[in-house]
Amino acid sequence: MADHPPPPDPPCVRRPTATSAPSSGRRAPEAGEALGLGLGSARSVGSVTVLQPAGSDALADIQLRGTDGTWRTVGALDGPYTRVNPAGRTADAVRLAWRAGSAAPQIAELVVG
Known part of the structure; x- marks a missing residue:
């Protein structure tokens, strides 16, 4: 079995907190809400990885903002x-656009590679 070097550290990691509501501690997202992450400048995006706690059922589209300012969906949340892999699309931001009827979002990490 060949030795392999460890993978490189991801270039960007974000640990957002859940939005709180006084009565329940968490609330479902409202229409038009999203969790966004700016990349500083436009660059090629090789991958987007989203980690959620086990059992989370948040529904969101994973979108990249192109250099023309248009958001394009490249995938959807699918479990924890x-x-x-957006095939190297150029983007200056990533966002999770919550879908109608989504449970309260609980995102542990959003990694852009």
Whole structure:
């Protein structure tokens, strides 16, 4: 079995907190809400990985903002671990656009590679 070097550290990791509501501690997202992450400048995006706690059922589209300012969907959340490969699209931001009827979002990490 060959030795392999460890994978490189991801270039960007974000640990957002859940939005709180006084009565329940968490609330479902409202229409038009999203969790966004700016990349500083436009660059090629090789992957987007989203980690959620086990049992989370948040529904969101994974979107990239192109250099023309248009958001394009490149995937959707799918359980506790979601990884999409947007084929090197150029983007300056990533967002999770919550879908209608989604449970309260609980995102542990959003990694852009």
